[in-house]
Amino acid sequence: QRLAELDSYLKATGLNDYGLTDEDKKILAYKPIFQEFKIVDLFNVVNTHSILKSQVANLENGNVPYLTAAEGNNAVLKYINCPKEWIDEGNCVFIGGKTMVVTYQEKDFCSNDSHNLALYFKDSRYKSPLIQQYFVGSVRKALSKKYSWDDSISKAKIRSDSVNHK
Template sequence: MISPLSHRFVQAKWGGFHLKDLFEIKSSIKRFDANKVTVFERGHHPYIIRSGSNNGQRGYLKENEKFLNEGNTISFGQDTATLFYQKEPYFTGDKIKVLKSTLQQFEQKEALFFISSLNKAFSNFSWGSSRFNVKTIGNQIFNLPVREDNQIDFDFINSFMRQLEIEFLEVLKNYLAASGAPDFCFTKEETLAIESLKTKKFKNFKVTDIFNIRNTSSLLSREIISNSGSTPYLSASAENNGVNSFISYDPSFLNKGNCVFIGGKTFVVSYQEKDFFSNDSHNLALYLKEKKYSHKDILLGLATCINLSLRHKYSWGNSISSQKIKHDFVTLPLEDGQPDFEFLGNLTAALKKLVLKTVDDFVTEKTSELVTQ
């Protein structure tokens, strides 16, 4: 059954617009190469690259502010067609165009709606396409809702985005209700883990001393039927915890869950709670040797430790393997010369509650804003 919001979307009158008629396509003021600057995790000004995640942001730069690009613009990854709204002034990496609206009415809600349509318009372009030149970008047609006079219907856009935000907040409220931590209170052990983090000692351990390493089974996408069942089908993607679809297939191809999963060609690390199918035998499944510590929060923490310890070493051009990882080390919290798995689990549980509290505060703030609009 189609939802009321989807029904409104389908019933709206739409018109096509050339991108160049609504935006000025500008080159970034200066390109900053990632290997020639210091990228900070927080503070200063956003550093926008051609990434498809985290709003295109790699981190923050502290550079001459005369090279900042204007805020309230859209960053466009020129050979990846990644589009993100940038509210504040920002620095850029290579091949980023800045789309500055020529419309009087253009802020975050309008930008996000426009980006959704632009993403669809550019969806048939391949990565690295030579068609991503300024002329082609400008001539690209994308659809927007229009009034009877064929002018952009901003009332519809704002009303639609407001209703979408209401529905999204409802989803978050349901998630929080199901999280089982409505008071977000730390246990004694979780409090101690947070307080002792700065003074906690860490040590490098061979990955193979901590985990049993297995290559996963391999099911190519052409061999499966998407959404045909309830078992996760994993790829090496960073999106959706690596889950590409849920399928039904020959159980002999199943991999046991409750493990740390590594996308072999991309080095994307995640925790997999349930048994799963995998799209590539280059992917790795890491099973904790000390079974009594093989619990969700501990394994979530271990996934983070693996990522932080090895992400500098592996990439698409230098992929990890079951042979290479035998020579690798993972940095873990230490207690009496051994990995402190209990500390790691308590720390992870505390961090989860902090994140949930942040989400709860966000929902409360946004709900209040919607009420006063």
């Protein structure tokens, strides 16, 4: 059926001078099977530290990302000279607790709000940047309609939430 739809589309757009190899047909015929997983079965969920803007005013010109729950720029407001005790470990899926902004954070970071969550894979096989970026989309899709500013996500609430994964 998918090959027939593709063939119809290519003919309708005048792009019917193509040839599919057996490997192309095999790839187009593949249908992944997805399962539902509880987030807490895949991830250790941690509340981030809470460092207010006023506290970082004198910590300019550093190299540690200062994250907020704002969309854009991968949630990075600026880079600061962050004290060790305020740093959260990177290589995680970051959730802006009140806004449901979901990003992948490769580097260690400082966060502006303890409502923000960091999700760390329990299984080290999944800790690659590409897999975590995939889960950014999965987590966002699974949870963005459920949570809002008025009903924000929390470490306690996420315990019952699930994502689909193959």
